Amino acid sequence: MAALKVTTSFVYLSNSHTHSRKSTLSRKRFTPMAATLTTTTVGLAETFTRLKKQGKVALIPCILAGDPDLSTTAKALKLLDSCGSDIIELGIPFCDPLGDGPVIQAASARSLARGTNFNAILSMLKDVVPQISCPISLFTYYNPIHKRGVENFMSTIRDVGIHGLMVPDIPLEETESLRKEAIKKKIEMVLFTGPTTPKDRMKAIAEASQGFVYLVSSVGVTGARTSVSDRVQTLINEIKESTTKAVAVGFGISKPEHVQQVAGWGADGVIIGSAAVKILGEAKSHQEGLRELEKFIKSLRFALP
Amino acid sequence: MAVATGSSSCCKLAKPCAFTTSNSSQSPFKLKKFTASPAKSTSIRCTIARDPVVPMEAKKESDPAPWQRPDVFGRFGRFGGKFVPETLMYALSELESALHKLADDRDFQEELSGILRDYVGRETPLYFAERLTEHYRRPNGGGPHIYLKREDLNHTGAHKINNAVGQALLAKRLGKTRIIAETGAGQHGVATATVCARFGLQCIVYMGAQDMERQALNVFRMRLLGAEVRAVHSGTATLKDATSEAIRDWVTNVETTHYILGSVAGPHPYPMMVRDFHAVIGKETRRQALEKWGGKPDVLIACVGGGSNAMGLFHEFVNDKDVRLIGVEAAGFGLDSGKHAATLSKGEVGVLHGALSYLLQDEDGQIIEPHSISAGLDYPGVGPEHSFLKDEGRAEYYNVTDDEALEAFKRSSRLEGIIPALETAHALAYLEKLCPTLADGTKVVVNFSGRGDKDVQTAIKYLQV
Numbered sequence: 022m023a024a025l026k027v028t029t030s031f032v033y034l035s036n037s038h039t040h041s042r043k044s045t046l047s048r049k050r051f052t053p054m055a056a057t058l059t060t061t062t063v064g065l066a067e068t069f070t071r072l073k074k075q076g077k078v079a080l081i082p083c084i085l086a087g088d089p090d091l092s093t094t095a096k097a098l099k100l101l102d103s104c105g106s107d108i109i110e111l112g113i114p115f116c117d118p119l120g121d122g123p124v125i126q127a128a129s130a131r132s133l134a135r136g137t138n139f140n141a142i143l144s145m146l147k148d149v150v151p152q153i154s155c156p157i158s159l160f161t162y163y164n165p166i167h168k169r170g171v172e173n174f175m176s177t178i179r180d181v182g183i184h185g186l187m188v189p190d191i192p193l194e195e196t197e198s199l200r201k202e203a204i205k206k207k208i209e210m211v212l213f214t215g216p217t218t219p220k221d222r223m224k225a226i227a228e229a230s231q232g233f234v235y236l237v238s239s240v241g242v243t244g245a246r247t248s249v250s251d252r253v254q255t256l257i258n259e260i261k262e263s264t265t266k267a268v269a270v271g272f273g274i275s276k277p278e279h280v281q282q283v284a285g286w287g288a289d290g291v292i293i294g295s296a297a298v299k300i301l302g303e304a305k306s307h308q309e310g311l312r313e314l315e316k317f318i319k320s321l322r323f324a325l326p
Numbered sequence: 327m328a329v330a331t332g333s334s335s336c337c338k339l340a341k342p343c344a345f346t347t348s349n350s351s352q353s354p355f356k357l358k359k360f361t362a363s364p365a366k367s368t369s370i371r372c373t374i375a376r377d378p379v380v381p382m383e384a385k386k387e388s389d390p391a392p393w394q395r396p397d398v399f400g401r402f403g404r405f406g407g408k409f410v411p412e413t414l415m416y417a418l419s420e421l422e423s424a425l426h427k428l429a430d431d432r433d434f435q436e437e438l439s440g441i442l443r444d445y446v447g448r449e450t451p452l453y454f455a456e457r458l459t460e461h462y463r464r465p466n467g468g469g470p471h472i473y474l475k476r477e478d479l480n481h482t483g484a485h486k487i488n489n490a491v492g493q494a495l496l497a498k499r500l501g502k503t504r505i506i507a508e509t510g511a512g513q514h515g516v517a518t519a520t521v522c523a524r525f526g527l528q529c530i531v532y533m534g535a536q537d538m539e540r541q542a543l544n545v546f547r548m549r550l551l552g553a554e555v556r557a558v559h560s561g562t563a564t565l566k567d568a569t570s571e572a573i574r575d576w577v578t579n580v581e582t583t584h585y586i587l588g589s590v591a592g593p594h595p596y597p598m599m600v601r602d603f604h605a606v607i608g609k610e611t612r613r614q615a616l617e618k619w620g621g622k623p624d625v626l627i628a629c630v631g632g633g634s635n636a637m638g639l640f641h642e643f644v645n646d647k648d649v650r651l652i653g654v655e656a657a658g659f660g661l662d663s664g665k666h667a668a669t670l671s672k673g674e675v676g677v678l679h680g681a682l683s684y685l686l687q688d689e690d691g692q693i694i695e696p697h698s699i700s701a702g703l704d705y706p707g708v709g710p711e712h713s714f715l716k717d718e719g720r721a722e723y724y725n726v727t728d729d730e731a732l733e734a735f736k737r738s739s740r741l742e743g744i745i746p747a748l749e750t751a752h753a754l755a756y757l758e759k760l761c762p763t764l765a766d767g768t769k770v771v772v773n774f775s776g777r778g779d780k781d782v783q784t785a786i787k788y789l790q791v
Binding site: 190 | 399407408409410411412413414415416417560561566567570573574577578579580581674675676677678679680682685687689690691692693
């Protein structure tokens with residue numbers, strides 16, 4: 022496997038909960054594995070800190086669990102990791118994704134129709150996360166969290182090695198209890214800000230967000246756009262005036278040109294959702310989907326500093 | 327229109343604590359104390375809130391008078407709130423500010439009253455249903471007295487227009503020229519298309535593909551009125567999916583568009599606003615009851631899908647503890663069949679379409695597909711205020727099956743010459759169970775939420791007439 026990332030090596034430490042299994046080591050960028058005792062892979066904020074020192078922009082692809090199936094998701098996670106992703110976002114399918122456009126809606130519907138459920142996703146993650154060197158953040162609507170109970174949910178995802186959480190239908194006002202639990206369980210809860218967010222509110226969001234600040238690039242739901250609005254540049258600057266936390270831009274980014282443009286505007290990370298989900302979910306075969314995904318991610322990687 | 331501002335009282339409900347349990351029976355007033363840093367708290371408050379949060383003392387008994395319905399965060403107890411993408415938050419607070427201003431705006435109130443009177447045809451009669459009363463008369467000659475609040479006589483044939491008119495006027499004030507709506511049975515869609523025609527606004531209605539089939543008459547009416555009806559094929563292709571799609575449209579077009587949500591569901595301020603636009607139903611009923619029998623109704627009954635007609639009737643009387651409030655949901659093929667829409671009986675608390683409320687969900691928190699013969703009740707959620715009233719024990723919620731509703735559909739037609747909407751038939755059906763338990767002379771008011779012309783095609787399939 023080609024080592025695509027030109028980074029300094031770092032130590033891969035397996036999740037302490039899996040000390041009973043022999044972890045598959047990622048063959049890229051690591052120095053000899055330390056004893057598998059108490060430490061875990063690096064989190065979101067730390068990843069950004071590291072990348073900033075290297076003058077690099079984070080590549081954050083997003084895929085939906087269970088589309089086309091969980092076994093392909095598992096392979097895709099490993100693939101994304103080896104292709105130079107810095108953080109991976111994994112979406113949990115929900116029946117009423119009201120913040121998502123047609124691509125992710127369709128992917129969620131396909132995944133649910135296959136019978137994907139949260140326990141099956143957890144099972145897959147338990148297996149796969151130890152083999153992945155970059156941190157994974159879960160993307161889920163709020164009801165599945167509420168159903169399980171916030172505390173239980175946070176523990177559960179921590180137990181399988183998840184580092185971050187994004188919940189698109191919970192505004193800042195409603196996140197207080199989630200953030201408390203997340204902090205307790207060392208899950209970084211990423212909050213959203215966007216073009217319609219007034220400045221004061223944006224500052225409060227940036228202050229409360231953990232891991233990084235998710236800047237939604239445009240007014241709308243997820244889905245590829247032909248271009249990224251240059252309003253994004255202004256927004257990035259505004260956020261950076263109020264926080265030193267990393268800012269990653271998502272929604273609508275689907276081409277190397279977009280990624281370059283957004284990085285040029287000062288974003289610390291770029292998030293690619295629907296474009297990646299579409300490639301994987303709508304391919305003629307699972308193998309082809311994975312192949313195309315690899316090509317796509319590599320093309321984005323090359324476009325980024 | 328009386329708009330509950332929720333911010334003038336000195337007693338505030340604390341923000342509900344962590345959702346650490348999925349058990350739905352937790353009382354909203356037994357709040358765990360959690361310490362939030364005050365500075366942080368103020369920085370995340372909704373822009374229009376002026377007062378700091380003060381934890382409320384645990385209530386020993388349910389006295390409705392001091393209840394904040396809703397509080398400044400849009401909560402009815404623990405229910406409600408604003409669970410939407412960040413993109414919509416500013417539009418929601420803009421809406422809230424507009425509502426606050428309009429409460430004191432005489433011109434707006436007068437314009438609204440005028441339209442309700444001259445265009446919608448209010449006030450609607452409170453009609454003594456002589457033959458239905460006779461039907462429930464006991465052998466000894468006693469029994470309750472049945473009155474029907476005739477919302478079916480409104481322009482467009484249902485209560486929905488009260489809210490559509492109010493929100494259309496509001497949208498104009500906000501300078502929005504594009505209107506979107508979701509619809510189940512089509513009545514709210516028709517009401518929205520109607521007001522858009524009246525006020526010259528662009529209108530797009532989202533409707534589940536399945537619903538479009540069973541309410542074809544309403545689809546035609548909407549198009550005739552100039553609205554674009556967009557079929558929603560995702561999910562169950564019914565009201566829930568139409569609502570999700572409407573929310574997505576709003577997220578995308580929020581700067582130019584006002585979303586006329588059709589029920590007391592959704593994120594704050596919708597549950598409050600829609601209720602307040604329908605509250606005229608209850609206000610008229612109070613006055614009419616006083617005129618007719620010199621007193622108040624004893625029992626109010628209404629069907630509950632999202633819950634708008636019920637809240638419209640109940641709201642005026644919530645603080646009158648001697649008035650019984652009864653909501654009737656759809657039991658479809660029966661509660662045990664798994665094919666029903668009896669959210670308040672079989673649901674659990676969760677978040678759907680922006681509000682924390684009871685909803686029909688599985689162990690993963692995915693929404694369960696509901697079923698009812700009536701499209702307007704075929705919704706797996708329910709307005710948060712109903713969830714609150716249920717938990718407080720202030721209102722009672724029951725349910726009737728498709729078959730029972732069809733029987734009532736026939737009965738009302740035969741005995742009173744009024745064909746009810748299938749939704750309304752659910753409220754009428756519950757009289758069968760209720761009336762034998764009521765004392766002689768009990769005054770029962772049924773909210774006759776709509777007429778049934780739109781349902782004859784469906785009824786033909788099931789009824790031998």
